[in-house]
Amino acid sequence: MIIILKQNADQAAVKDLCRELEGRGLSIHESQGAETHILGLVGDTKSIAESWLRASPVVEDVRRVSEPYKKANRKFHPEDTVVNVSGVKVGGGHFAVIAGPCSVESESQIGTVAASVQAAGAKLLRGGAFKPRTSPYSFQGMRAEGLELLRHARAKTGMPIVTEIMNNEHLPLFADVDLIQIGARNMQNFELLKAVGRSGRPVLLKRGLSATLEELVMSAEYIMAEGNDQVILCERGIRTFETSMRNTLDISAVPMLKKMTHLPVVIDPSHAAGIAWMVQPLAAAAVAAGADGLMVEVHNDPAHALCDGAQSLTPAQFSALMDKLRPLVSLMGKTLD
Numbered sequence: 001m002i003i004i005l006k007q008n009a010d011q012a013a014v015k016d017l018c019r020e021l022e023g024r025g026l027s028i029h030e031s032q033g034a035e036t037h038i039l040g041l042v043g044d045t046k047s048i049a050e051s052w053l054r055a056s057p058v059v060e061d062v063r064r065v066s067e068p069y070k071k072a073n074r075k076f077h078p079e080d081t082v083v084n085v086s087g088v089k090v091g092g093g094h095f096a097v098i099a100g101p102c103s104v105e106s107e108s109q110i111g112t113v114a115a116s117v118q119a120a121g122a123k124l125l126r127g128g129a130f131k132p133r134t135s136p137y138s139f140q141g142m143r144a145e146g147l148e149l150l151r152h153a154r155a156k157t158g159m160p161i162v163t164e165i166m167n168n169e170h171l172p173l174f175a176d177v178d179l180i181q182i183g184a185r186n187m188q189n190f191e192l193l194k195a196v197g198r199s200g201r202p203v204l205l206k207r208g209l210s211a212t213l214e215e216l217v218m219s220a221e222y223i224m225a226e227g228n229d230q231v232i233l234c235e236r237g238i239r240t241f242e243t244s245m246r247n248t249l250d251i252s253a254v255p256m257l258k259k260m261t262h263l264p265v266v267i268d269p270s271h272a273a274g275i276a277w278m279v280q281p282l283a284a285a286a287v288a289a290g291a292d293g294l295m296v297e298v299h300n301d302p303a304h305a306l307c308d309g310a311q312s313l314t315p316a317q318f319s320a321l322m323d324k325l326r327p328l329v330s331l332m333g334k335t336l337d
C-alpha cells in the first residue's frame with residue numbers, strides 16, 4: 001500500500017500517522033521527491049482501511065500495490081535511484097561503464113587491462129576472483145589472491161572494483177569491494193542475498209539464466225529488505241531455443257525493469273553474445289533502450305584468456321566501442337561521467 005501525502009502536509013501530523021502505522025506492525029519506506037512525498041507501507045496491510053487513511057488531513061491518495069515487490073517498486077519510489085559506487089554514480093542520468101577481464105589472471109594482466117579501460121573511459125574495473133564455472137576442471141579463479149591483485153589495480157588507477165561473491169562465508173574478504181557482484185547462477189541464493197543486503201555495500205545483481213523479470217526484482221527485494229537500497233540490476237542474456245549465440249539478450253528487459261522498479265539497469269553484452277564481434281551492436285542497442293550502464297569483458301590477450309576469451313574485446317576494440325557509444329549516450333540524455 002502507498003500513501004501519497006498532500007503537498008505542504010503538516011510534518012508533525014505526518015509523524016503521528018507514521019507512529020500509528022508502525023504501532024500496527026507495518027514498516028514505512030519514505031520517499032521524498034521533488035513533487036511527491038510518498039509513504040510505502042510494508043507488511044500485512046489487509047486490516048488497514050483505506051477510508052480511515054483518506055480521512056487524515058495529510059493524505060492526498062491511497063493505493064494498494066498488488067506486486068509482491070515493495071521496496072524495489074517504482075510506485076514506492078517514483079524517482080530513479082542513483083547507486084553510488086565509491087563516488088561513481090550509476091542511474092538517474094549517470095551512465096557507467098564497467099570493464100575488465102572475466103577473471104583476474106596475474107598482476108600484469110589486471111594492471112594492463114585496468115590502465116587501458118580507464119584510458120578509454122570505463123569508470124569501474126571488473127575482474128572475477130571466485131569464478132562460477134560449469135566444469136569443476138576449468139580454471140576456478142585466483143580467489144583471495146585475485147582480490148588482492150584487484151586491490152592493487154584499484155590503488156594504481158583509483159578505479160572502484162567489481163567482483164563476484166559465490167558464498168556468504170567469503171563476505172569478510174569482500175569488505176572493501178566497491179561493488180559486489182551476484183552472478184546469474186546465484187540470483188536465487190537467498191541466504192547470499194540477505195548477507196550482501198546486511199553488508200550495506202552496493203550490489204550488482206545479475207539475472208538468472210532462466211529467471212523472469214519478476215523473479216529478478218524479488219531477488220533485489222531480498223537485498224533491499226535488509227535495508228540496502230544500493231542495488232544495480234544486470235541483464236546478461238537468457239536461455240532460449242536459439243543456439244547461434246551463447247545466450248539471447250533480452251533487450252526488452254530494460255524498459256520493463258525501469259517501469260517496474262526505480263533501480264538502475266545495466267546490460268552485459270559480453271555474456272549475452274558470447275562472441276566478441278557482437279558486443280558492439282548489443283551495447284549500442286542497450287544504450288538506445290535506456291540502460292544506465294554496461295559491463296564489458298576486456299582482455300589484453302583474448303586468445304589466451306583463462307576464461308571467456310571468445311567474448312572478450314581487446315583494449316583497442318574496447319576503446320573503439322567507447323568512441324561509438326559516446327554520442328549515443330548523450331543522445332539519450334545521459335552523461336558518461
Ligand code: PEP
Binds near residue numbers: 102132206271
Ligand atoms: C561474469 O560476470 O564473469 C559471470 C560469470 O557472469 P554471469 O553470472 O552473468 O554468467
Ligand code: MN
Binds near residue numbers: 102103271307308
Ligand atoms: Mn565471464
